[in-house]
């Protein structure tokens with residue numbers, strides 16, 4: 180069967196203070212996850228050749244750094260572009276752009292940040308990556324929350340409207356194994 184692995188980047192400095200977007204580095208705890216992830220994945224690598232796909236952002240590259248496998252940074256895997264709200268906390272967004280905040284709340288799937296993206300936009304840019312992944316085996320995707328919601332939602336046949344609310348916890352490896360026309364999910368939580 181085909182096996183694919185997905186994980187968010189380790190906790191970043193922005194995660195710690197609740198800011199969205201940006202290109203922050205990993206926190207100390209995030210670095211611990213990067214080590215734990217590398218140990219776990221390097222131990223698997225004896226069985227089948229692996230390849231790691233990251234975004235172009237520092238936090239996914241840092242998370243993948245210790246994995247002994249070819250790395251492929253893909254722009255299509257970058258996090259949702261929050262446009263004028265990049266770098267803000269949700270509280271600051273609500274204060275500075277109350278109308279935008281309310282609109283996003285009303286339709287999180289279709290809401291597009293000014294000069295940024297919506298979840299639907301992410302689905303569109305992910306399409307070629309998702310088709311390519313369907314033919315791959317042993318790829319480890321190190322990504323971001325919103326993008327992984329879309330990717331996992333695609334493989335697990337989630338409803339479009341559910342995507343923006345899917346839970347993709349930090350510091351957890353999501354293992355998908357093909358099982359006929361479906362995928363079986365395993366969540367492997369790393370103790371960091």
Ligand code: G3H
Nearest residue numbers: 199200258259261324325
């Ligand atoms: O900024 C990107 C976040 O990971 C997406 O979270 O869509 O729930 O605001 P959100």
